Amino acid sequence: MSRLRFQISVSLDGFVAGPNPSEEDPLGEGGEQLHEWVVKLEVWRRSHGREGGETNASSAVLEEALDSIGATVMGRNMFGGGPGPWGEEPWNGWWGDEPPFHTPVFVLTHHEREPLEMEGGTTFTFVTDGIESALAQAREAAGGKDVSLGGGADVARQYLAAGLLDELQLNVVPILLGDGTRLFENIAGVDLEQAEVIEAPGVTHLRYRVAA
Amino acid sequence: MSRLRFQISVSLDGFVAGPNPSEEDPLGEGGEQLHEWVVKLEVWRRSHGREGGETNASSAVLEEALDSIGATVMGRNMFGGGPGPWGEEPWNGWWGDEPPFHTPVFVLTHHEREPLEMEGGTTFTFVTDGIESALAQAREAAGGKDVSLGGGADVARQYLAAGLLDELQLNVVPILLGDGTRLFENIAGVDLEQAEVIEAPGVTHLRYRVAA
Numbered sequence: 001m002s003r004l005r006f007q008i009s010v011s012l013d014g015f016v017a018g019p020n021p022s023e024e025d026p027l028g029e030g031g032e033q034l035h036e037w038v039v040k041l042e043v044w045r046r047s048h049g050r051e052g053g054e055t056n057a058s059s060a061v062l063e064e065a066l067d068s069i070g071a072t073v074m075g076r077n078m079f080g081g082g083p084g085p086w087g088e089e090p091w092n093g094w095w096g097d098e099p100p101f102h103t104p105v106f107v108l109t110h111h112e113r114e115p116l117e118m119e120g121g122t123t124f125t126f127v128t129d130g131i132e133s134a135l136a137q138a139r140e141a142a143g144g145k146d147v148s149l150g151g152g153a154d155v156a157r158q159y160l161a162a163g164l165l166d167e168l169q170l171n172v173v174p175i176l177l178g179d180g181t182r183l184f185e186n187i188a189g190v191d192l193e194q195a196e197v198i199e200a201p202g203v204t205h206l207r208y209r210v211a212a
Numbered sequence: 213m214s215r216l217r218f219q220i221s222v223s224l225d226g227f228v229a230g231p232n233p234s235e236e237d238p239l240g241e242g243g244e245q246l247h248e249w250v251v252k253l254e255v256w257r258r259s260h261g262r263e264g265g266e267t268n269a270s271s272a273v274l275e276e277a278l279d280s281i282g283a284t285v286m287g288r289n290m291f292g293g294g295p296g297p298w299g300e301e302p303w304n305g306w307w308g309d310e311p312p313f314h315t316p317v318f319v320l321t322h323h324e325r326e327p328l329e330m331e332g333g334t335t336f337t338f339v340t341d342g343i344e345s346a347l348a349q350a351r352e353a354a355g356g357k358d359v360s361l362g363g364g365a366d367v368a369r370q371y372l373a374a375g376l377l378d379e380l381q382l383n384v385v386p387i388l389l390g391d392g393t394r395l396f397e398n399i400a401g402v403d404l405e406q407a408e409v410i411e412a413p414g415v416t417h418l419r420y421r422v423a424a
Contacts, residue, residue, distance in 0.1 A: 012382070012404065012420070013396035014226040030400070170224070174420055178400030184225035188242070188390030192224065197416050199409040206416060208224070208386055 002139050004073075006149035006156050007065065007169035008183060009034040009203070015180040016153050026080075026094075028180045034173050037203035038062065048100045057200035061169075070145025071138040072101050073131075075155035076109040079124070085111045092116060093124065101150075104141040106134045108155060131158055153183050160210070161187055168192065169207045214351050216285075218361035218368050219277065219381035220395060221246040221415070227392040228365050238292075238306075240392050246385050249415035250274065260312045269412035273381075282357025283350040284317040285343075287367035291319045291336070298325050305336065313362075316353040318346045320367060343370055365395050372422070373399055380404065381419045 010016050011034060018028030027034065038044045042053035043062050076083070081091025090113065093099055098120040105124050113126040127134040138147040149156055149165065159165045170183075191211035198205040222228050223246060230240030239246065250256050254265035255274050288295070293303025302325065305311055310332040317336050325338040339346040350359040361368055361377065371377045382395075403423035410417040 012418075013399065014394075172418065174404040174406050176396060176399050176402050176404070178396075178398050182226075184388060184390075186390050187225065187388050190388050192386040192388070194386050194411065194414070194416060197409055197411040199406065202406070204406060204409050204418060206224075206384065 002070070002142055002144060003146045003166035004135060004149055004159065004164055005065070005069070005146050005167040005169065006151070006159070006165055007171065008151060008153070008156065009038070009171040009173055010183050011173055011175045011177045011180075013176045013178065014182050014184065015177040016151075016183045017181040018177045019179040021181075028177075030175070030177050031180065033175050037171065037173065037200065047102075049098060057198055058203060058205070061198055061200070061205050065148070068146045069103060069148045070142030071103050072105040072148045072150045073134045073138045073155075074105060074107055074150030075152050076107060078151045078155070079107045079109075086113050092118070095122075098122070104138065105150070106138045106141075108134050131155070131162065131164065135159070135164055153181055156183070157185065157187055160190055163210075163212070165210050167195070167207065167209055169205060172204045172206060173202065174204075214282070214354055214356060215358045215378035216347060216361055216371065216376055217277070217281070217358050217379040217381065218363075218371070218377055219383065220363060220365070220368065221250070221383040221385055222395050223385055223387050223389045223392075225388045225390065226394050226396065227389040228363075228395045229393040230389045231391040233393075240389075242387070242389050243392065245387050249383065249385065249412065259314075261310060269410055270415060270417065273410055273412070273417050277360070280358045281315060281360045282354030283315050284313050284360045284362045285346045285350045285367075285371075286317060286319055286362030287364050288319060288321040290363045290367070291321075297323045304328060304330070307334075310334070316350070317362070318350045318353075320346050343367070343374065343376065347371070347376060365393055368395070369397065369399055372402055375422075375424070377422050379407070379419065379421055381417060384416045384418060385414065386416075 018031035021028040042055050043059050045053040080094050099118050099122040102121040106127050107124055109126050112128050116124040192208040195209045196207040230243035233240040254267050255271050257265040292306050311330050311334040314333040318339050321338050324340050328336040404420040407421045408419040
């Protein structure tokens with residue numbers, strides 16, 4: 001069964017981005033620290049076309065995800081380029097010519113747009129008819145593999161509240177951001193079960209199953 | 213060196229109590245679930261004068277704390293009885309004649325009061341000259357053992373912001389309360405290091421050292 005999985009890096013005080021995000025600093029003040037654990041990994045660097053890096057207890061967590069994900073769903077904000085219609089020279093994502101997904105990606109938006117084929121196996125398909133449609137299309141495209149929910153936090157909350165998420169993985173980073181974008185806001189009544197806990201340098205991976 | 217340690221049960225969305233707390237429901241709606249992992253433990257029941265209970269991976273965490281704590285500091289709200297002067301028939305705490313601390317307890321308050329000696333080794337001393345004084349008195353009373361910060365969340369934030377806390381342990385319970393009292397609010401710039409992660413039934417214990 002193809003599962004919908006969401007993993008995100010979060011500060012110990014529950015923020016997925018720091019305060020005052022900007023185009024130069026999309027993760028807000030201090031937010032870059034949320035990703036220090038991953039950008040230093042060899043497996044992450046390889047999937048992003050970079051050399052070097054280290055191997056530690058987080059590597060297996062990331063490798064398992066890379067191997068088992070067949071498609072991705074993400075929100076318009078995560079894809080980037082600002083709100084509203086796409087315009088004459090539309091934004092093609094944060095990731096350059098060869099995005100690190102290497103699978104079909106379904107972008108939730110209110111504005112129609114033709115599919116965008118990138119190098120390395122990533123195709124962005126723009127979905128305007130809602131989160132259930134995006135998930136159905138991603139499941140179909142994933143060919144039996146899992147679907148990754150790419151974020152952001154608002155889209156994750158929508159899938160969680162709708163009972164469509166199967167697995168939640170928090171990468172808890174030992175920092176306090178004090179302010180910013182919270183992962184969880186006003187969501188209750190979701191039945192979670194602990195699935196796995198992995199301690200790694202500078203991060204703890206907490207994996208939960210979402211009960212049906 | 214006697215350390216100041218704070219441990220608290222927190223929902224996955226960062227709440228230490230649910231919404232709408234009342235005298236009948238001091239932990240707010242759903243807040244009781246935060247403590248289900250502990251009240252079923254044999255070691256907890258024994259320290260509270262009760263029989264029965266189970267032993268699991270959380271037991272050693274709790275036993276280590278019970279063995280190493282020589283004194284406790286807590287806020288007035290944690291001690292209870294409402295705000296303001298103590299009155300003619302003052303509140304003697306939530307815990308009956310034999311509180312489960314079995315050590316000296318220092319209660320932060322703005323209102324002077326004579327020390328209160330209970331059964332089983334617990335003495336409540338009321339401290340009106342601030343958090344540093346309460347900690348110094350507790351360290352003296354602890355006789356080389358550690359000092360436990362008993363809460364609530366507001367007092368913990370004061371000690372954390374003042375750089376006086378040495379260890380932070382979050383008992384993360386896999387529930388989403390959606391609303392209530394947050395553990396962390398507007399605290400940043402605290403340097404934390406992962407110390408230990410322990411997975412147990414219905415809870416994950418995350419222990420952090422606070423860098424000096």
